[in-house]
Amino acid sequence: MTTKVILENHEIPRQWYNIVPDFARAPLPYLGPDGLPVRPEMMTPIFPMSLIEQEMSNQRWIDIPDPVLGALLRWRPSPLRRAEALEKFLGTPAKIFYKDESVSPPGSHKANTAVAQAYYNKIAGTKMLTTETGAGQWGSALSMACALFGLRCKVFMVRISFDQKPFRKVLMELWGGECVPSPSNATEVGRRFLEQYPDTPGSLGMAISEAVEAAVSDSSGNTKYSLGSVLNHVLLHQTIIGLEAKKQLAKIGIKNPHVVIGCAGGGSNFAGLAFPFMKEKMEGAQIDIIPVEPASCPSLTRGVFHYDHGDTGGMTPLMAMHTLGSTFIPEPIHAGGLRYHGMSPLVSHSVVEGLATPCAIPQLECFDAAVTWARTEGYVVAPETSHAIAATIREAKKAKEEGKEKVILFNLSGHGFMDLAGYAKYFNGELKNYDLPQEEIEKAKETLARFPTAKV
Numbered sequence: 001m002t003t004k005v006i007l008e009n010h011e012i013p014r015q016w017y018n019i020v021p022d023f024a025r026a027p028l029p030y031l032g033p034d035g036l037p038v039r040p041e042m043m044t045p046i047f048p049m050s051l052i053e054q055e056m057s058n059q060r061w062i063d064i065p066d067p068v069l070g071a072l073l074r075w076r077p078s079p080l081r082r083a084e085a086l087e088k089f090l091g092t093p094a095k096i097f098y099k100d101e102s103v104s105p106p107g108s109h110k111a112n113t114a115v116a117q118a119y120y121n122k123i124a125g126t127k128m129l130t131t132e133t134g135a136g137q138w139g140s141a142l143s144m145a146c147a148l149f150g151l152r153c154k155v156f157m158v159r160i161s162f163d164q165k166p167f168r169k170v171l172m173e174l175w176g177g178e179c180v181p182s183p184s185n186a187t188e189v190g191r192r193f194l195e196q197y198p199d200t201p202g203s204l205g206m207a208i209s210e211a212v213e214a215a216v217s218d219s220s221g222n223t224k225y226s227l228g229s230v231l232n233h234v235l236l237h238q239t240i241i242g243l244e245a246k247k248q249l250a251k252i253g254i255k256n257p258h259v260v261i262g263c264a265g266g267g268s269n270f271a272g273l274a275f276p277f278m279k280e281k282m283e284g285a286q287i288d289i290i291p292v293e294p295a296s297c298p299s300l301t302r303g304v305f306h307y308d309h310g311d312t313g314g315m316t317p318l319m320a321m322h323t324l325g326s327t328f329i330p331e332p333i334h335a336g337g338l339r340y341h342g343m344s345p346l347v348s349h350s351v352v353e354g355l356a357t358p359c360a361i362p363q364l365e366c367f368d369a370a371v372t373w374a375r376t377e378g379y380v381v382a383p384e385t386s387h388a389i390a391a392t393i394r395e396a397k398k399a400k401e402e403g404k405e406k407v408i409l410f411n412l413s414g415h416g417f418m419d420l421a422g423y424a425k426y427f428n429g430e431l432k433n434y435d436l437p438q439e440e441i442e443k444a445k446e447t448l449a450r451f452p453t454a455k456v
């Protein structure tokens with residue numbers, strides 16, 4: 001019986017994996033306001049040069065600095081567990097494994113990049129980081145990382161999540177961070193959003209605009225911006241998840257799983273688990289790689305691959321990605337971390353290249369899956385993570401129908417202890433599925449016509 005596979009401290013990966021040089025066709029560059037590829041120096045107002053270099057790097061393996069490893073070792077290597085009770089419940093011949101990223105102090109994978117970003121900023125002389133947060137997992141993770149490395153932290157939290165999850169703010173404050181609901185009156189762009197959409201639940205796109213403005217408008221130059229997903233360097237830091245998983249599976253004689261699954265908001269936990277296996281796939285392994293998104297915010301399955309801004313205010317460079325349009329405001333579902341109009345350019349590129357096959361799942365099926373999970377495996381997961389579990393259950397049932405002993409691996413991106421209000425609504429029958437009408441998507445897509453098309 002293999003209930004879990006643990007790595008020793010000395011077995012922790014010492015390098016991150018950068019997928020960029022391994023793609024058969026290169027991902028498209030970010031574009032600046034002049035329509036030309038962004039040059040590194042153009043990003044220095046918001047990021048330290050070390051992170052910009054990682055963002056644009058073509059180097060396959062990048063060393064993890066010792067102080068970052070030291071911080072990661074607080075909770076890493078994370079366990080690889082086998083979900084035998086769920087397998088039995090489903091009567092499936094599939095073997096279900098998952099990486100448990102809920103073991104970090106703030107309770108999710110977000111801490112993996114938070115400590116790396118805080119470290120690189122600290123050594124570059126940054127005094128304060130600004131950021132956005134959806135469900136509050138990222139804002140908590142960055143607040144913790146800033147506490148560990150001696151930085152101040154200001155978090156713009158999407159209004160609806162701020163109201164749904166009040167204890168996330170307390171958690172951020174406990175780690176010394178400041179948390180304001182977004183849109184806010186603290187920034188010019190926030191005031192514009194409030195004027196335009198007075199009753200808005202907010203969105204990650206809006207909160208990103210506010211956090212970027214808060215960083216660039218600090219004339220001391222000591223404030224930088226930090227993003228919890230989407231960008232290449234963030235995905236890079238998360239690859240430690242998949243690299244550990246490969247070592248753990250090897251210990252029990254499995255080279256590659258047949259199916260790899262992760263929920264996808266901006267794409268970082270999915271990519272973190274999947275990219276090391278995508279490398280194997282590019283080298284010939286047969287692996288189904290599935291990013292899972294909410295049916296109410298279906299950027300990968302119903303959006304277009306197009307150049308678009310990463311934020312609603314149009315402050316970020318244009319990125320080639322699957323998008324619903326940067327003015328799209330997703331329904332206020334409980335998986336706040338999946339309410340993003342776009343998708344990481346690298347995850348989008350992997351879909352364009354046929355390396356990943358996305359699926360979208362409605363909210364109620366995800367909550368059903370999370371409850372089945374809690375009642376079989378015991379753990380309470382975040383609503384974001386429940387999307388990965390719902391897809392895993394679909395795949396396990398498929399394996400049963402096909403009579404195949406498949407190995408399924410998914411990423412348990414975070415625990416749900418701060419999400420009990422969502423579970424309460426589910427039990428009270430107050431949650432519903434949001435089927436996004438096609439005309440809504442068409443309307444959002446119209447806003448893209450002003451940007452260049454993306455052709456790989």
Ligand SMILES: Cc1ncc(COP(=O)(O)O)c(C=O)c1O
Pocket residue numbers: 108109134135136137138228229230263264265266267268269270336337338382384385413414415
């Ligand atoms: C627990 C959890 N999982 C997944 C996500 C989605 O983000 P990403 O797609 O970057 O992994 C979030 C974002 O807040 C999260 O909190």
